[in-house]
Amino acid sequence: MDISVIGVSPEGVEIYRYFLRHRGEGVGDARKALGLDPDTVEAAVEELERLSLLDLRDRHRVVATEPRVGIERLIEQRLNELNAEIRRVLAARDAIAVFMEDQQQGERTATALDIERVEGLERVRERLDDLGFFCYKETLCLHPGGPLSRGAIETAMPLDTRSLRRGLAVKAVYHPKALDDSLMAAYLRDIVGLGGQVRITEEPMDRMVVFDRSVAVVPIHPKESARGALLVREPGLVSQLVTYFDGVWEAATDFREYTEPSKEPPLLSxxxxxxxxxxxxxxxxxxxxxxxxxxxxxxxxxxxxxxxxxxxxxxxxxxxxxxxxxxx
Structure with missing residues (x-):
């Protein structure tokens, strides 16, 4: 029996029931009969006295309060407490209007575009790692120029593997010069083997990465990517960058087709x-x-x-x- 919701502990329940069954007995009698240690009994009877379930004016003749009176009173007290708590919670709705005014004021005064400037190659890699970790749907990448460095490949491979194993779509377009390096070519084959989508194009393109079509990362300077990057969250700008990516993607050639072009149509049933x-x-x-x-x-x-x-x-x-x- 658990009536802890009205403040009575399990030990208190046991002792209260004892005195209801054994009218006129003392605290010492309950301790012996129930086999409880003195400290437990003392704490329980003090709890019951505080809740007005026991009358301890004569500890040798303890009187238990009638349950219909004592328990009902505790239930009413608890309900009153809960009703007061509900009223306090509902009163919190009044704060919505205040917060809405703050939001509207912020919208009226906001003038800066949501573009974050991140300087330094190491700092950019850290932010890319963070964005990739919290990405939940897809990553879109454009990689103009030659192959990545060995260090960049070693950094990118576990991140791409983690994304693909989480079920994310990874779509990337590279320039053919990236395939001149055997390590880079092997990296791309591994990505494709894990389910990534890679295409090759000889057309000029700008470097960028887009996460979940909501955050785009582009170089501060198009010719000097090591200087840093801009993290763009403005919906209108991101949408334009995604449209640009889609155009490059559609015009590019599938990695397998580019590296091992089929000379004849496949045999189909x-x-x-x-x-x-x-x-x-x-x-x-x-x-x-x-x-x-x-x-x-x-x-x-x-x-x-x-x-x-x-x-x-x-x-x-x-x-x-x-x-x-x-x-x-």
Missing amino acids: DLERRVLAVMATADKDEIAAREIDVSVRTYRRYVADLMARLGAVNRFQAALRAKEEKWI
Whole structure:
């Protein structure tokens, strides 16, 4: 029996029940009968006296308060305390208006763009590590120029591996000069093997990293990245940078295709060709599966495999790429 919510301890419950059953007995009798140590009994009877559940004016003839009176009184006291606490909590709503005024004043006076300047290569790497750790959806990267240094690769590999194992999408575009270094090429192959998406382009591009399409990191000076970086959180600017990335990404070549270009269209089964044919036209999986006479589960399995082979992010794009690559 737990009535600690009204302030009675387990030991207090035991002693209170004893005196209800043994009217007129003393504190010493309860101690002997219950086998409790003197300090425990003393603390419990003092608690019960404070709660008006025991009358200890004569410790040799203790009187227990009738439960319908004593317990009910404690319940009412506790309810009054809880009601008072609820009123205090509800009164906190009055602070919302004050805080809203503060927010509105801040919005009226804010003039600076949300752009943070971070100077020094080491400091930039620290901030990139922080942003990568708290990233929860995807990372977009553009890497113009040659290969990364050995130290940069050793730093980047565990971060990329951690992101991919957490289920994040990692999309990066490199210049072909990055592949001139065997260590760099091996690093990119490892990233692709772990599920990262890497493309190659010979077109000029600006260096940047975007986390969750909400924070973009660009160099302070486009030709001297070691000087530092700007962390951009302004939604309008970030959106423009993401659009720029998407354009570069679409025009780039898949890493595997660039390094090991296929000379002939891949061998596709008749079912795979039929799946590709309906991917861009059917509105629902059920309709597409019925059209080619397979189960929905089988259809979806084939779609997932074909999208992975084509490096497509959606089914419509997969169908377009299949036509471009003359798969269908």
